[in-house]
Amino acid sequence: MNILLVAGARPNFIKIAPIIDAIKTKQAQGININYKLIHTGQHYDKNLSDTFFTELNIPFPDTNLNVKSGTQAEQTAAIMVGFEKELQQHQCDLVMVVGDVTSTMACAIVAKKAGIKVAHVEAGIRSGDLNMPEEINRIVTDSLTDYFFTTSTHANNNLIQLGVTKNNIFFVGNVMIDTLLKNKHRLKKPSIWSNLDLKPNSYLVMTLHRPSNVDEKNNLKALITQIATLAENHPIIFPVHPRTKKILKGLDLNFSNLHYIDPLSYLEFNYMVKHALAVITDSGGITEETTVMNVPCITLRACTERPETCNIGTNVLVGNKTEKIEAAFTSLFSKTWKQGQIPELWDGKTAERIVNHLIAIYQLQ
Incomplete structure (x- = not known):
């Protein structure tokens, strides 16, 4: 199985990192699952880029589309053109997008038009505020997604209300928390x-x-x-x-x-x-x-x-x-702030669950 992992902004890589780790673990066990990491270049900070990949042990992208900044329409169009060329050059079985940035939506559209299955990590979350570009990205992406990986039962319910088949919804937890828990002992002043x-x-x-x-x-x-x-x-x-x-x-x-x-x-x-x-x-x-x-x-x-x-x-x-x-x-x-608790499945094992579901879906041996 060949997966194209798409990231467009710094928070996306925080979510992608544990998924790559989980894929590598399965590869070491002899499972036929491979990935290619695509950076659309939607957000790029020259001062932080290299150190960011190094400190979180994230592989540098196989391809960077170098889209950079622009209006919403300019950026969306540039991502779609660049990603379409990428799909034409490198065949895959699945495109996995994460989060809710412009790259998430744009690459989901391109993949679906190319007849490729789409998986969305962090699917189903909604603010209800259409003034947020991210909310539009979420709605469009989830309207095209085949496999929905969710952070909460609330997100599950949002998708069910939209008519998504329950068998395609996978409540797995929060990949951002995977990265946080993995690195909590490495935080530095x-x-x-x-x-x-x-x-x-x-x-x-x-x-x-x-x-x-x-x-x-x-x-x-x-x-x-x-x-x-x-x-x-x-x-x-x-x-x-x-x-x-x-x-x-x-x-x-x-x-x-x-x-x-x-x-x-x-x-x-x-x-x-x-x-x-x-x-x-x-x-x-x-x-x-x-x-x-x-x-x-x-x-x-x-x-x-x-x-x-x-x-x-x-x-x-x-x-x-x-x-x-x-x-x-x-x-x-006044020290009367409410005492919080950790949501269900925010335990550092989300990426492992995602990859296990993909293996089951594609019946990989």
Whole structure:
């Protein structure tokens, strides 16, 4: 069996890494399962690229389509053209896409039109917010998918309501957590730790990149001002996303407790998260990691495609509502934050389950 694994952005590789490990384990057992790793180049950070692959022991991609940035339409079209050529040159039995980036959707479309089966890892999650490009990617991808690998029973139910055959839905858990648990003993201090003489549970980590939070300058300024003020004397470590960095210029947001830094490596960032008093974010994936590490998470979104992080985990949705943000900080500093639990099957064995299902589907010996 030959599988094309598709990744388009840094979070995709975090999800792909354990799947590659699981495939290699089966290969060592004599199972006829092979893979080729395709990087569409949707997101590329020259400063982090090589170290990212090295620190997580991810094989460098067999092919990089080097699509880079552009409008949604330009990027989607370039990915589709490049991936179609790849499929013409290299035959495969299955295309596996992960997550919800543009590459996920674009490559699923191309594979399906070429008559190739599609597997979607992280299928079925929905925010209900069609203003999010990711939500459109999820809907389109799942409308074409043959094999659905899900992170939660909630995702299962979303797919069943859409009419997906239950036999094609596989509740396997969360591959991002596979990577986190595998590397938790390898997390390392970034230079900001010693530079600011940080101590565990004494600081906050913040990430912002959603258009709803960062695109309008006055809203972004008001949001950061409120957070910096509510944090009082607690340092806020703010790895700035390239998208956000452009908008922050000229806003004159200089608070003594707000520390802008460049994006961190995976091991450094999760070290900071693990030892933080809390995380403030608008990222979906980070809410999963904070849940597993039992770190309070304040999410600056009105909805989430990962409700288990709220229902079971440590996450609270506050949107950009002043009163909700204030209430979250009150709960945090009064030490009344809810006690989270780890969702079902978020145990580090998700990739193994995925590959076992593929072996059963294709009856590999």
